[in-house]
Amino acid sequence: xxxxxxxxxxxxxTQGSAPGAGPTSFLFWDRSLLLNPFSLLFYPGIPTLxxxxxxxxxxxxxxxxxxxxxxxEMFRPLTSAIFLVINWIIxxxxxxxxxxxxxxxxxxxxxxxxxxxxxxxxxxEAPECGHxxxxxxxxHTCLDDGKIGKIPELRWRPPAxxxxxxxxxxxxxxxAPIPFSIINHGLFFGIPPITxxxxxxxxxxxxxxxxxxxxxxxGFVPTMRGTPYIGAAAPLGHGVHRYVYTIIALNEPLxxxxxxxxxxxxxxxxxxxxxxxxxxxxxxxERPWPR
Numbered sequence: 340x341x342x343x344x345x346x347x348x349x350x351x352x353t354q355g356s357a358p359g360a361g362p363t364s365f366l367f368w369d370r371s372l373l374l375n376p377f378s379l380l381f382y383p384g385i386p387t388l389x390x391x392x393x394x395x396x397x398x399x400x401x402x403x404x405x406x407x408x409x410x411x412e413m414f415r416p417l418t419s420a421i422f423l424v425i426n427w428i429i430x431x432x433x434x435x436x437x438x439x440x441x442x443x444x445x446x447x448x449x450x451x452x453x454x455x456x457x458x459x460x461x462x463x464e465a466p467e468c469g470h471x472x473x474x475x476x477x478x479h480t481c482l483d484d485g486k487i488g489k490i491p492e493l494r495w496r497p498p499a500x501x502x503x504x505x506x507x508x509x510x511x512x513x514x515a516p517i518p519f520s521i522i523n524h525g526l527f528f529g530i531p532p533i534t535x536x537x538x539x540x541x542x543x544x545x546x547x548x549x550x551x552x553x554x555x556x557x558g559f560v561p562t563m564r565g566t567p568y569i570g571a572a573a574p575l576g577h578g579v580h581r582y583v584y585t586i587i588a589l590n591e592p593l594x595x596x597x598x599x600x601x602x603x604x605x606x607x608x609x610x611x612x613x614x615x616x617x618x619x620x621x622x623x624x625e626r627p628w629p630r
Contacts, residue, residue, distance in 0.1 A: 487569055558598050
């Protein structure tokens, strides 16, 4: 996987970012977003009028000439009111779309690559959260300080007889308010067979490589924000969402002609006849009303 470091940067100018900055989140779009225009309001990284509120707060915190203080103080109540109205709109839409959920049949383990292994045989755990079905911690969600959320620490134990050559790790939101679709929150491949745990630092993008590599040397498929991973971000008012983490054991490594351009569809197709085991852990999250 480290060979990707030698690849030339193939991103277009609109997909690039300033040195040291993250990807331009507004320019990475998921095909499923087109199925439901309401989803543009629901997920982090999608521009809404709420940006106005954060921009005002940021400006106020770094620019404090006396000539601007009074104007900003007058403007902040307006942006707060706009922010409140936006939240009410999102809440109303979420309640309207509440029954759109439970897309279990579209999760990765329903792909034909798993037909010979319909039942899990790997134990996957998230020790800091608890048993499967526990609530994710705030730092694993959009409530995190960075608003993106970190992956929970994951550990897995495959059976001793499995001859694992590589792992794939994926996180999927099965309850997105988008008909017949799930939201991909992270997809990582090229995980070495000796690896049995994943930490937040492992999935951070390696900025020293032009290709899609994490600091642990894993390949990844970008999320809708263009980042390797985004935490739980259930829409306000849509209730509890299930975020399913799946570890997949393979009997041979995955190979792609263009690993820096690979898609989730291509990864799923490449899994065919290679899956020898898998395990899941599910975390729950319901977005609280903003303070």
